[in-house]
Amino acid sequence: MQPSDIRRLVIDWLDDNYHFGEAEALIGDDEDKSFLRNGVLDSLGFVKLILHLEDACNVQIDRKDVSPANFDSLLKVVTYVSAQLTKART
């Protein structure tokens, strides 16, 4: 799974569950914009996103990694999941 696939997966999930076609517009050009501070996602949403990523990307997310540092923006999510997938392959 490429980073662009992960990106598409997250955007589609946001559209399907929260923003109905407006997720990309909400995130804008800054893909490191905070989800929490900009109303993209809330705490409940984070949990659902994590569960979705584990299922959709077939990746195990360690509890210690469940923090805004890894999930609070599109860029952070893509970076983290890509790294986990790479770790799983090696």
Add this chain to the structure above:
Amino acid sequence: MEESSTWKSVFLCAAGALALLVLADVLLARVAPTQPLRELRDGISDFRAGDPEILVLGSSHGRTFHVLGQELSRRRGAPGLLVSIPLENGKLVPYEWVLKNRLLPLITATGTNGERMRGNLRRLILITEWWDSCSFTGPGRPYWNLPGRAWAFEHYVNDVIDTGVDSYNKNYLDHLYRRLFRRSVLVQSRGTSRIASSVERMIAGQATLRTPEEEASYLAAWRKMVEAGEECIGAPEQIVALRRILTTSLSLGLDTTVVLFPRKPATITATAAAGTIEQFHHLASGVATEMGVRFIDLTLGTPLDDSDFMDDYDHVNAKGNRKFAEWALDNDLSFLLEPPANTP
């Protein structure tokens, strides 16, 4: 979004706030003036700095004796003859505390030559009234006038170590704060509705503190309180404290007098006179006689009339203080005009 502040803007802001505070204080002082009153700590300071012949211990009415002391000094041609130690809110148990913890160390303090530093002290006058012999019955520690008016810093620290900061010892810092800003009407009026009430009266054009209806109601409440006093006077712990005060004074070789302070005549009904006032007279005079100390009851026997008392109906005003001082030194307290014969 506000711009980031600079030191200059912070300084200007603070200056603006301070300017308005000072201006408000000055303006409000015209509407609700405060008058710094003589407090117990002023008395302690005077006693520490001087070497008086007479100590007067009592409630806030001791301020009247401060004026008497000035008249006495004028007549005898000797300054600082009398120091009054007024404890707001009174009560005999707190008087004893003050005597033991604030006055006795000063009375018995000796110099490098082993002699008492305040060797002129010859007399102690205890001013009291019926209210002083009633104990508080409410919750919490009583005698909040002690932390507020009588404690030194060491007493505060020791109490905080014992009990932590609480609503009782908080009074120490509350009064310290007020003493630091003695001239500020905003500080002195905190916790009261004085300023708001004064502004309301000013707007309404009301020259007096109370309307006639309020005055009548206030007087009725006073009379009722004094009449009901006979139910509480003579509380055992207060009488024990009274005896201990007199014992301590006598053990120091001091000529000791118990004086019952004048009351505003309008507040004493016939019922109160025959009840509370009469009963307290007997109680106090009995203890004084038993212990061999002088007893003078000035409750109703002075020329002070209603106009000589303040709006609170309790304290004597400036005119009344002068009248009282002159009369007392010409009459029941004339013995003060002569230096005492006793030696500690």
Add this chain to the structure above:
Amino acid sequence: MSFIEVEFLFFLPIVWMVHWLLPRRIGAQNAALLASSYLFFAAWHWKVLGLVIAGTIVDYLVGSYLGRTTGSKESATSRRIALATSLLFGLGALAFFKYEGFFASSINALLMSLGFSSSLPVLKLALPLGISFYTLQRVGYVLDVYWGRHPPARTFLDFAVFTSFFPQVTAGPISRASELLSQLQRPRHLTADLLARGAAAFLMGYVLKGWAGDSIGNDLVNPVFDRSTEFGVLAHWAGVGGYALQVFGDFAGYSLMAIGVGRLFGIELPVNFNFPFLSRSLPEFWRRWHITLNRWLFDYIFTPLTTSRGWFRGRIDTALLVTFLASGLWHGANWTFVLWGALHGLGMIVHRNWDEIYRGWCRRNRAWVQRRKSWWYAAFAWLVTIGFFVLTLVPFRSSNIGAATDFAARMFSSPGDALPPIGINVMLAVLVMIGYHLLETKHFAWCRERYFALPPFVRGLTYGAVIVFLMIKTPVASGTFIYQQF
């Protein structure tokens, strides 16, 4: 010692001056802060220091060990034991002081109702100052270190300040290690901006807590709740609405003062209230009200439960109920708080399920997306959200379930008929709280911009006027913080 009381009037200037007169080095600054903080504790009662220091030592040692063994598979068991030790000590102390009486009396009552005799001792223990808050802060630290999210504190001194920092110790904000500890591990400098924003936050907090919240509480809420049978139906509604504002004024005001004081020492504490009465959904409310507690609950209870490999995985509704029951219990050792927590848990579940239904409509027809953005939907959602929050305050404010049900019944039919005691003071306080929220909205942003464009001296005059108002209206020693009892 609370921020609005006379002791703080003396305490703050002295410790502030001492702090900034010392060299700008971490050790000196933290030593000054620690001494000040322990003095703050000792002013409540010096005996509580023993508990604070003991817990600090335990958690520092545990944190150091966990930090050294991060990633080590051989130490997995001993790491779990270390973690358990810390949790047992901290949560154990909290449980003992806060809940022993509650659990013992509840068990006694239950057994007696079943016909058994029971005489578990019901201890009436004074709750040590701040224990509910600093315990959560320390637990959060230990878990963050255990999970490798944050390195352990570099020195005991830094950690001791982190667990006892006096501006936040009474009633939060509850800080993460990444927020507060990281600041304590660098030297701080007092900038004009920090001083200005600190003073402004403190003053605003004082207005909310020292005057507005207390006025509404003393003049409206207390009479209605204490003499409920005298008041009519309208008064009961006004009373509980007033209580919502009182708690807000009290707690948001305190939090602002804590943040203000923190800034005076060069420390930025996290925001704890973000204009909660603007909320249009319950989840949004809990993102705006007591933010740091709810963040803690979600970080350390809800998220671990729902992302675990165990039974709770994916069971969002159940986890919501558990989380809010924990919140309720944290607020107090009484069934009324448990009920309050349960109501909010259920409210969150209802909202989540409504949200799922609505999103289903949105997926089928995008017109529903626009409808959700309409003013009437927003107004309705706001009304339901705030109304729900206010009504759940009935058990929160009541001393027991019986009193809560009685009060709730009187909101519809009351033996009394007295009108709500709403004088000028209460009206003004309510207006200030409404204004405080409205100024945050984009419609009134121009007010804020115009005000901050005024010359500093002129703004200073307005601050002076506020201080004069406070000095006239508030005594030096007001009541305690509602949340201090938690």
